[in-house]
Amino acid sequence: MPVISAAAYPQLMSAVTDSEKIVYLCGAGASMSLGAHQLSWTKWLLAGKEYLTAAEQTELEQKIGRWTTSELIDAATYLLAGLKAAGNYQNFMDQTIASVHPVNQILMEVLQKIWRAGDLITTTNYDMLIEESVGNPGISYTTPADILSVIRGKSPNRVIHLHGRYDKENGVDDIIADGSQYQSILDNSGAQFIQNLLSTYPIIIVGCGGTVEDPNLAGFLSFASEKLETFDIPYFYLMKKGDTAPLLPGNAVIIPYGDEYTDLPEFLKELALLRLQRRNGLKELISVNPYRESRKATSAFGRMHFTNGFLKFIGRETEQTALYHFLEEDKKFSWWTILGEGGMGKSRLALEWLRKMPSHWFGYFAKKKADAVWQFRPFTDTVVIFDYVLGQEQACADTIAAYLTAFENTPFKLRILLLERRKRTTEDDWLIRLKREMVPDARLEFEAGSYREQALCLTALGEQEELIYTENYLESYLPLLEKTEFIERCSDHRQNTAEEIQKSYHGSMAADCDRPLYLSVYIEVWISKEGHIQLNSTEELLSEYLNKEKKRWGVLLGQEELVDSYLRVLAVACAIGEFNLTDRYGDDYLSEDCRKLTQYFDEKSARPGAENLFLDLYTRMDELVETEEGDSIVEMLNDPDKLEENGNEEAVEVIRSLDADERFAYMAAYAKLDANPEEMYLWMLVNAGAATPEQKRRVQELHEAECKRIAALPPYAWIVEPIFPDIIKEYIVSYAINERDIERFARLARANSKMGLAHFIALALEDWPDNRKLQKLAITPPAEVLNYFEYYMGLLPNLRAVKDLRAVEDALLQSEPIFYKYALEVWRRIAIALTERGDMERLFESSSRFVTYLQEITEKISFRKEAIDILEAYGVGLHNAEQVEKYSLFLDKCTELAKELQEVLEIGEFCCDNYARLQHLKLYKDRKADLQPEWEKIGELLAQWEYPEKMCRLSMETTREAVRYLMRKDDTSGLQRLEDLTHTICQKQNICEAAEAESLCMANIAVKREKVEAQTYETIQQHLKTFPQSKLIRMAYVSVSQAYYMQTADYRKTPDTVIRHAKEWMELYPENIEFREGYFGLLVSSLRYAQSRDLRNEQKRLFREMKRIAATAENLWILMRKNNMLELRKKLANYQEIFYMLFLLPMTGMTSMGLNSEDRIYLYVFAVATLFLLLKMAVTDFTWQEIAIMAVLTLLFGVNFFRNGEKTLILTVMAIFGAKNVNLDKVMKYALWEKGVQTVGTITPAATGVIENEMAWLPKNGTYMAIPCYGYYQPNMAFANIFVVLLLAVAVYQDKLKWYAYVVGTIILLGAYKVLICRTGILVWGVLCIAIIGYVIAKRFHKVKWYMNLYPAIPVLLGTCTMIFPLIARKNQDFSQWIDVLLNDRINNIGEVYDQVRYLLMGHIPQKPYDSMYFDMLYNYGWILFGIGLVAYVAGMWYCNRKGQYYITIALGIMAIYGFMELLPLSVLWNLPLFYLSQILFQGNKVRNE
DSSP, X not given: OOOOOGGGOHHHHHHHHHOSOOEEEEOHHHHHHHHTOOOOHHHHHHHGGGGSOHHHHHHHHHHHTTXXXXXXXXXXXXXXXXXXXXXXXXXXXXXXXXXXXXXXXXXXHHHHXXXXXXXXXXXXXXXXXXXXXXXXXXXXTTOHHHHHHHHTTSSOOXXXXXXXXXXXXXXXXXXXXXXXXXXXXXXXXXXXHHHHHHTTSOEEEEOOTTGGGOHHHHHHHHHHHHHOOOTTSOEEEEEOTTOOOOOOOTTEEEEEOOSSGGGHHHHHHHHXXXXXXXXXXXXXXEEEOTTSOOOOOOSHHHHHSTTOSSSOOOOOHHHHHHHHHHHTOSOSEEEEEEEOOTTSSHHHHHHHHHHHSOTTEEEEEEOSOHHHHTTOOOOSEEEEEEEOOTTOHHHHHHHHHHHHHHTTTSSOOEEEEEEESOOOSXXXXXXXXXXXXXXXXXXXXXXXXXXXXXXXXXXXXXXHHHHHHHHHHHHHHGGGSOOOHHHHHHHHTHHHHHHHHHHHHHHHSOGGGOSHHHHHHHHHHHHHTTTOOOOOSHHHHHHHHHHHHHHHHHHHHSOHHHHHHHHHHHHHHHHHSOEESSSOOSOOTTHHHHHHHHHHHHHHHTSTTHHHHHHHTTEEEEEOOOOOTTOOHHHHHHOTHHHHHTTOHHHHHHHHHSOHHHHHHHHHHHGGGTSOHHHXXXXXXXXXXXXXXXXXXXXXXXXXXXXXXXXXXXXXXXXXXOOSSXXXXXXXXXXXXXXXXXXXXXXXXXXXXXXXXXXXXXXHHHXXXXXXXXXXXXXXXXXXXXXXXXXXXXXXGGGGGOSOHHHHHHHHHHSOGGGHHHHHHHHHHHHHHHHHHTOHHHHHHHHHHHHHHHHHHTTTSOOOTHHXXXXXXXXXXXXXXXXXXXXXXXXXXXXXXXXXXXXXXHHHHHHHHHHHHHHHHHHHHOTTOOOHHHHHHHHHHHHHTTOOHHHHHHHGGGHHHXXXXXXXXXXXXXXXXXXXXXXXXXXXXXXXXXXXXXXXHHHHHHHHHTOOOHHHHHHHHHHHHHSTTOHHHHHHHHHHHHHHHHHTTTTSOOOHHHHHXXXXXXXXXXXXXXXXXXXXXXXXXXXXXXXXXXXXXXHHHHHHHHHHHHHHHHHHHHHHHHHHHHHHHHHHGGGHHHHHHHHHHHHHHHHHTTOOTTSHHHHHHHHHHHHHHHHHHHTSOOOHHHHHHHHHHHHHHHHHHHHHOOOHHHHHHHHHHTTTTOBHHHHHHHHHHHHHHHHHHHHHHHHTTSSOOOEEEEEETTEEEEEEOTTSSSHHHHHHHHHHHHHHHHHHHGGGSOHHHHHHHHHHHHHHHHHHOOHHHHHHHHHHHHHHHHHHHHHHTTOHHHHHTTTTHHHHXXXXXXXXXXXXXXXXXXXXHHHHHHTTTHHXXXXXXXXXXXXXXXXXXXXXXXXXXXXXXXXXXXXXXXXXXHHHXXXXXXXXXXXXXXXXXXXXXXXXXXXXXXXXXXXXXXXXXXXXXXHHHOSOOBOOOO
């Protein structure tokens, strides 16, 4: 007989699901089962016999007697006393109690589930088996205060030992076994209190098979029976059928669990799972419970959902390890984010992690319902997962805040995991919005709890993991299919089939489809097509998949016409969450489809097995339930005081944190639970006294129609549920709706949605941004006014993905101002999106429409200050794009709006601030621009609002720049008008900015007129008294003072205080020459006065001071020049890339033309190009580490240069140093075209006879041949240029080159070879073609990384061969002859000087070229630089592999092979991929990653 189900015991089920806490009491039987040992109390005592004498053994057996509780305790007393006396006690305990360990895996998992549920596990056993099983420490009766803290949930859970424990590892021994110890616990009030307290919870007594032999358990039961009076709290005594129960308390319930003791673990497992799944209070919190048994879904879309048990989980070990580190962090609260594209496996990873967490952690996927969390009482360390926040930021923020409050005064840790697809860097990122929606206290706590700023990012499965995934999928999927020859072959050769599918998958699908979800879909489509499949896009893949599923629906529904009807209503369900076929609102264009399906389901529901049919069609029947009055969300939002009456203080706090607009918005969204949105809106107008007679009539008609409709509803409803995952759900909506029906679909879906369509659109725009139907669905406005909130919420998360923003603007312009706050936010996002797109025409048009919107809306409703932020967004976009005319026109429209909104000061401030920015922009674009129109506008605005302080400050932001501009323009009248404006401001608002502006204007006008009026001087003096710390007023004062006193220097002395202040300020502001000039002028006026009075000593003193000032002026000039140089350097830094190209391209051009250092023009170009390189490096910011590395290398190569004059590598190294902050791909592309044009330009004139085609006499095949040079000094140079151009073409255009491009390249080189007789180049080109073929094959079989990792070995191998071949040639004459014929005497030439390089640290003076890059470098540069160069070359290839720049690695490898027989690859002018080595040193290089 199988294990008895817990459902057979209603009282037990009630306790398991409803109790706050359950106590599991484990006796000896539980220990014996867990440890698979036979150490019952009796056998434990008998095990001690071997430590006793024969007489003592006899005495022990007599005391055991009939195994009654008193006899066993008496025997234990005798045994333990004897063992302790003989010194054998510890050895006995170690060999018995301490020797047992848990081995029963099922029971261990059961205990872990019990522990996860936060329930108490108590035991009367002495061993540590339970601690080892759950991975948590224990506690005993000796510390009742600690036990009390555990029971009350004030400290983390512990295993409670009621009768002590023997913990060998930690040296704990407080067991109760003999009579005196039992008496002591009976006398211990703390221990008795703990047992009393435990008995106040339902107790499940486990391990009763040996109760008669377990005096500890028997003792507790006796205590409970005699002492406790908790008859209303049940104890459940688990026992095997047929066993005899001991004396039990009156409230004990005997629970037989099965016929065998081995049935106990399975019975307990069911209880533990029920507890995790149905525990009271959890249902409203949990959307996905990881502890529910997974049901293997057989339907196609069911198999794709992450909760199904269809496919076992594989891989992601690194991510799981990272999550475990996150879990065990010391912080009490912490949160983290998992990012990954849809279908990448985020949710499945999180689910599997939850299931494998340590047993003291409980976790689940949470519903975003703050009201449910307010009632939650944490019971253990908890993980809460929010799957998708985008578009639900407000609900998530409120729910997170509620969790933080719930855990605030508990000892338990809280971990929150947020799953999302991607993170943006802009301010509309979902995480930024989430934080913004939180109340301040919650936001601070949330910010402090951040685990890592870097999210855990999921990428595609590894190649081997993907193959295993495919095999596992086939293993689960193939048995579901009807047996055919193809299916059987796939089953018999599953691994080969998996490899074939994997190959086909990567050959067909784009890289962004490399996700487990798409792979699963592809497997099923591939099987259905028997491997004959040609797909090029995600849409094609999902279309095939859906067509396959439609066939299955056709079989289930039995009527082909019902399939299309079903697909249309399923699309609605997918769009809104679920769709009620029976009770619908809105534009009911699917009424006929709903009628047919309802009739079909009604007919089928009476037949056996209908449940499975409905399950396969994602359909269920719901009965009509009467809701209790006063419980609706609408009422709670409208009147939070009702919640306060029920004690929900946290809920009240959150609701009251919402402003009136937010509360009304959510009320409108949920009002559809109770009323038709149109009817509700009209009733609002009626109640507000704003309804027209027509509207009053309409609302009565709607009300009567609604009453009739509700009365006609049947007592049940058919609900169609959505399919999953989201990407497939979104595709079905796009697939199912016709373009002509999109508007009707949108209105039907929105009318029947409670924010579901908003969430759907937010995700759909992210997953399918280019889908035309989904785009139109997103922008279609609702028919009902109250549905506009959901319309806005669907757009806001991904508004930048909307193509037709003008249509959204149209909807906003036509909308009623019911959800004004959210409409403004949509406008703001439109401004940001258009700015990012750089579409200035549309941005200006949109800004004008927004101003129009504000003008119209403010006639109906009060102006909201958030509108200023939107005006600012438009202004910033136009300003940053330097659209002077459009910016000015926009501000003029804003000024007109400001005139209509006299009461809104902020719009005036906005206009003044932006007119100041416009002035700055106009000066930036044109130093002669006219600023007067803006000053006039600012003056009008200030006058309109009567010169408020903040507006005055904003207006003055560009005055100093304006004064300079007017001075340069010699516009005295402009200065005068500006002075008049600032003077008026100073009279209205005595602010420093205005005083500074007026002072500067006065000072400059006075200097210009060469006359200072007394009133001017007094005004500036007064400003200085008011703002004595103002630098600008001090500057104006000194300037005016020197001019003022110069006028009267012959008869009036300059006051000493004026001179002293000028001197102090000159020293305080040494960078401002105006103070020095003013002080010098005051000294001159004082000198004139001294001369007029013939004060000789004073004249000498003044002259000495003037001489000192003149001397320091030269230092000041140097300082100013230095500052100017820094500014110039900053500006020149913007042209780093151009400078680098002006260095590199002319130099490569010289090599392409066949010129070298022996040609004078080459030297001229080299000199100029080097200047550009030095200029580029001078304006580049290097780190100290980079400078140190460059200095060391420059020193080494410099020393070598002075030793032997070898400079080839110096140029290469400098080119690599100069490549920082340079787009290497762009440089390579320009170099390709430049080198190609120059090479053709050099060869063509010689080939066509325009210039003489010189001949070179070279040894070929044992004789001398005349070979044409085609414009170069030798044929090899011509061939090398052609080869390098073709190699660069491969490196630049990569996969864009088709096979025929390589054929053309081969033909060109074969033709060149025939004329130029250059064997090396044609051989290396052949190697390149083989390398590319190898790369393509490796890519097809997903072995690219393995294949490319071979390439860095090429230079090492060839360098080694260069060193070894001469040694072999010396000892082996045959090898010497063979290798010299093959390599044209290169090895023989190397062998002649080989002994000179054995111990060569630095280079020799070159004697002749050795036609080998490796040996030439060794001979000319020595072992040190040879080693550095070889390591750098290998490291560069490795780094390119790491960055995915595989074609660059191939190019470097080919040039390494070329260098085995030529010198050219040593120079960056030939081996252009060498500058990619700069990536090792610098991080600023911009390159392409595959």
